[in-house]
Each structure stands twice: as C-alpha cells, then as structure tokens.
Amino acid sequence: MRRVGFIIFPGYQVMAFAAVSAFEVANQQAGKPVYDVHFLSESGGLTQTSIGLSIGSEAFDDTPYDTMIVGGGGEIVPATPGMISFVQDSVERCRRIASICSGAFVLAEAGLLDGRRATTHWIYARALQDQFPKAKIEQDRIFIHDGPIWTSAGMSAGIDLALAMIEQDLGAELARMVAKKLVVYHRRSGGQSQYSALLELEPKSDRIQSALAYAKKNLHTPLTVPELADAARLSPRQFSRAFHAETGQSPARAVESLRVEAARLMIEEGQHQIDVVAQHTGFADRERMRQAFLRAFGQPPQAIRRNARAAAVIE
CATH class of the missing domain: 1.10.10.60 (Homeodomain-like)
Structure with missing residues (x-):
C-alpha cells in the first residue's frame, strides 16, 4: 500500500483536498486499500483552512512516504523553515513530491524546482518565475512531472495530477474508473492549456x-x-x-x-x-x-x- 502525505498549514485552501478524493476512490475501485492518506503539518493537531474549516493532522516526522503533496493557500506566504526542511528531507524518503497550485512556491523555496520544468496557477506563474529564476515555469499547463517532482495548476488541476499518479501506479483502466466515479473528464493531459x-x-x-x-x-x-x-x-x-x-x-x-x-x-x-x-x-x-x-x-x-x-x- 502506498502512503500519501498531504502537507497542510494555516490558510490551506480547501479545494486542494479534491485530489484526496481521487486516492479515496482509487481504493474503492481497486477493491482494496492501495493508498494510505495522511494529513501532515509542522506541529500536528487541528489546522485551520482558508475557509475556517479545521482539519486534524499529524506532526512532521521521519516516516517514509511514497508520495508527498504540498497544496496551496488562499494567498502566497513564505513557508516556515520547518516546512522547508521537511520538504527537503522528503526527497530522500519519497518516490515523488508534488505541489498543487501555489504549493509550488514551497517546492521552489526548498530548491526542488531548480533546473526543472514546473507549473502553478496562471495567476502566480509570473511571480514564481521571477522569484525563482532557476526554475523553468510553464504557466499554460495543467500539470507537469519532471522526474520525481510533480506540479499542477490551481483548483481542479489537482484532480488531474492525482489521476495521472493513479494511472502511473495502477494503470489507465483504473484511473479511468476513478475519473468516471468522480464525474470528471478522463483525464486532461498535463500539456493541456489552463486557458479556454x-x-x-x-x-x-x-x-x-x-x-x-x-x-x-x-x-x-x-x-x-x-x-x-x-x-x-x-x-x-x-x-x-x-x-x-x-x-x-x-x-x-x-x-x-x-x-x-x-x-x-x-x-x-x-x-x-x-x-x-x-x-x-x-x-x-x-x-x-x-x-x-x-x-x-x-x-x-x-x-x-x-x-x-x-x-x-x-x-
């Protein structure tokens, strides 16, 4: 079973939790637990989201994870030194590390985007590139994975990222079944434009x-x-x-x-x-x-x- 960690923090945006549903439905469609999802935060305990909902979380530790995902907040705020250190240490303990929306700023601060292709919500793409010139930001992409580092655009793009991970792990047919259960298009390719x-x-x-x-x-x-x-x-x-x-x-x-x-x-x-x-x-x-x-x-x-x-x- 693959352990998936979602890093949350005060002001975490609820929409990023949509990606969690993809892993939940994958367990249902597979007929057995294939993903073990955990919410992680620097101090553990209740963490308040951008809309005021509080989510229980486990404190950062050295537990190995298959996948670590950093979501975005309602606004861009610098990550704490503890979060940056945890993300950097996760490189050695995780098969892949991902971000949804403005979570890309955390990966960039940790140095994980240096020399890599990445994306984020189009609203933040220019700022991300300006602040971290070593990254190769492609603002008109739904999601990108460059080696073990995955990044996605904002809002519903986190679902596309999760579906791509599920397809990589368990095959296209199961990912298609998950998408159908979620009533979403199977699936927008990473190269598809954020714009319409x-x-x-x-x-x-x-x-x-x-x-x-x-x-x-x-x-x-x-x-x-x-x-x-x-x-x-x-x-x-x-x-x-x-x-x-x-x-x-x-x-x-x-x-x-x-x-x-x-x-x-x-x-x-x-x-x-x-x-x-x-x-x-x-x-x-x-x-x-x-x-x-x-x-x-x-x-x-x-x-x-x-x-x-x-x-x-x-x-």
Whole structure:
C-alpha cells in the first residue's frame, strides 16, 4: 500500500483536498486499500483552512512516504523553515513530491524546482518565475512531472495530477474508473492549456453564446459573420454590434482564437500533420495558421510540437 502525505498549514485552501478524493476512490475501485492518506503539518493537531474549516493532522516526522503533496493557500506566504526542511528531507524518503497550485512556491523555496520544468496557477506563474529564476515555469499547463517532482495548476488541476499518479501506479483502466466515479473528464493531459477561449470571451447573452458554440462545432468551415449572425438569430449588423459589446472582440478575432486553441491541442497531441491540422481547424493554409500562432503564442506550430514532444520524453 502506498502512503500519501498531504502537507497542510494555516490558510490551506480547501479545494486542494479534491485530489484526496481521487486516492479515496482509487481504493474503492481497486477493491482494496492501495493508498494510505495522511494529513501532515509542522506541529500536528487541528489546522485551520482558508475557509475556517479545521482539519486534524499529524506532526512532521521521519516516516517514509511514497508520495508527498504540498497544496496551496488562499494567498502566497513564505513557508516556515520547518516546512522547508521537511520538504527537503522528503526527497530522500519519497518516490515523488508534488505541489498543487501555489504549493509550488514551497517546492521552489526548498530548491526542488531548480533546473526543472514546473507549473502553478496562471495567476502566480509570473511571480514564481521571477522569484525563482532557476526554475523553468510553464504557466499554460495543467500539470507537469519532471522526474520525481510533480506540479499542477490551481483548483481542479489537482484532480488531474492525482489521476495521472493513479494511472502511473495502477494503470489507465483504473484511473479511468476513478475519473468516471468522480464525474470528471478522463483525464486532461498535463500539456493541456489552463486557458479556454470561450471562458475568456465571456459572452453574456444566450444568442452570442449560441453563435460561439456553433463556431466551435464548425471550425472547419469559413464561418462568415452572416452565418454566425444566423446562428444567433440576429441580423449581421445587430450581431456584430452585440458581439463586440459583450466580448470586446470582433467575431473574426474570436473565431481565430477558437481555431488557434483547437489547432494547438491537435498539434500537441502529435497525431496529425501540420497541413491536416490547418484544414481541420479552418485555416486556409499552414502559413495563415503559422501567422495566427505567432500572434497568439509568439511561436510557430512546429516549435510548439517540438516542445510537446520534448516534454513527453522528460515525463
């Protein structure tokens, strides 16, 4: 049975506990205890979370663990010397060490991210990179594992990290069963973007939402303004005005964002040639897709594919 330790501290964010559920359900689906989960804190006893809920914990000691996970807090605060020392000592006692959300700052303070690829919640990624320049922070990733060090983005990304661990330990089928029981997508790959073009557009009316949903389903087509207006049940002129008022963008720019998002996912999956990706996502040719990628990411599609392949080799 694999012993898993969750390091908690005052102000620990409750959402990070979602990852615990994945290990709990893995025990249920396996039909036997395969994970033994413990909550750990510097002093032991009750530890108050960011929402005021108190959780019982065991004090740090030299017990060996298979996996040690540091969650995040409601805000970034320096880790105590005791926590840093415990995390550093865990390198010798654990097969893998992980962080969820801003817990990456603790790993970084302990020196565990030096020279390694890592991620965190996109809100904190720039600060993490600036504060710890030896780390290689990739802010647009759900989770990353570079050798024995695992890091994830914030909030629900901890579930993706836990599912990836379960898959590594017990196989893809059991991880799929756990994901199904948790009613989550099985599973978002670590390389998937933290961002969503539809979320960033934030349309307010049902009509504009319908037009965007139509666009996402029909990216392989030209998607003209009259066509989108028809999906929204508005005249082209009314549609253009309403679209810009609700999203702050023109329909053409929004559609390009949706195309780029879909194309990037296909390219990172690596199953299709660049020309095929361009056609499938509605770019007239690979050069137009290249220009769109440069505008969005500052890199051409080929560079993003190389990075995805390099990351797969490391992981």
